Amino acid sequence: MSEGPIKAPVIAVVGPSGVGKDSVMAALAARDPRLRLQRRVITRPEEAGGEVFTGVTPETFARMAAAGAFALHWQAHGLSYGIPVEIYDLRRGARAVLVNLSRAVLGVAQGLFGDLIVLSLTADSDVLADRLAGRGREDAGDRARRLQRASAPLPEGLRRVIEVDNSGPLATTVETVLTRLQPESV
Numbered sequence: 688m689s690e691g692p693i694k695a696p697v698i699a700v701v702g703p704s705g706v707g708k709d710s711v712m713a714a715l716a717a718r719d720p721r722l723r724l725q726r727r728v729i730t731r732p733e734e735a736g737g738e739v740f741t742g743v744t745p746e747t748f749a750r751m752a753a754a755g756a757f758a759l760h761w762q763a764h765g766l767s768y769g770i771p772v773e774i775y776d777l778r779r780g781a782r783a784v785l786v787n788l789s790r791a792v793l794g795v796a797q798g799l800f801g802d803l804i805v806l807s808l809t810a811d812s813d814v815l816a817d818r819l820a821g822r823g824r825e826d827a828g829d830r831a832r833r834l835q836r837a838s839a840p841l842p843e844g845l846r847r848v849i850e851v852d853n854s855g856p857l858a859t860t861v862e863t864v865l866t867r868l869q870p871e872s873v
């Protein structure tokens with residue numbers, strides 16, 4: 688694994704709502720600080736908790752997007768999500784940059800970032816439902832809508848996809864991910 692390559696890979700962490708993207712990302716960064724977390728801009732109240740993100744109004748988000756503040760942005764779950772252009776700087780000196788993306792934007796992300804690794808997390812459907820309910824961030828309607836997207840497919844043509852089941856203990860998932868990242872010099 689190289690130290691601080693000029694432009695570290697971007698690891699797009701994807702999967703159904705509740706699968707554990709933010710939890711796995713935080714645990715990976717805690718294990719290896721060279722795995723940097725890219726903070727997102729979301730039109731969601733910051734007090735919603737979960738990941739560390741910047742909450743803005745839809746009007747502010749639109750102004751930021753128009754001003755070129757995002758490397759990429761998308762809509763999902765009635766929210767807007769943006770990845771700030773700072774991600775290009777974060778890649779310098781990192782082992783890799785972890786970012787929570789929608790499965791729908793992976794083709795764009797691969798074109799933008801070049802060296803993109805997709806970490807596709809999965810979990811059993813009953814586990815997803817239990818975790819969303821336990822997290823308590825969304826109401827029943829939003830949880831149902833999110834669960835409907837659980838099986839959204841990954842786009843064709845992705846160069847590197849690592850699929851890991853996060854139905855079991857988080858620590859086990861983290862070890863599996865770190866092992867699967869090893870051979871390809873990340």
Ligand SMILES: Nc1ncnc2c1ncn2[C@@H]1O[C@H](COP(=O)(O)OP(=O)(O)OP(=O)(O)O)[C@@H](O)[C@H]1O
Pocket residue numbers: 702703704705706707708709710711737818819821822853854855856857858860
């Ligand atoms: N391996 C695990 N075992 C048990 N609980 C987990 C595990 N991974 C995540 N969780 C819990 O499941 C809930 C959902 O996790 P998290 O918010 O990280 O998912 P997510 O994929 O980021 O969801 P979203 O996409 O909706 O933000 C949280 O309460 C988290 O603590």
Ligand SMILES: O=P(O)(O)OC[C@H]1O[C@H](OP(=O)(O)O)[C@H](O)[C@@H]1O
Pocket residue numbers: 701702703704705763764768787788789790791836839
């Ligand atoms: O189902 P798909 O399109 O893969 O992802 C939909 C949304 O869910 C996740 O965000 P959140 O943290 O759950 O709000 C993703 O980052 C994306 O924004």
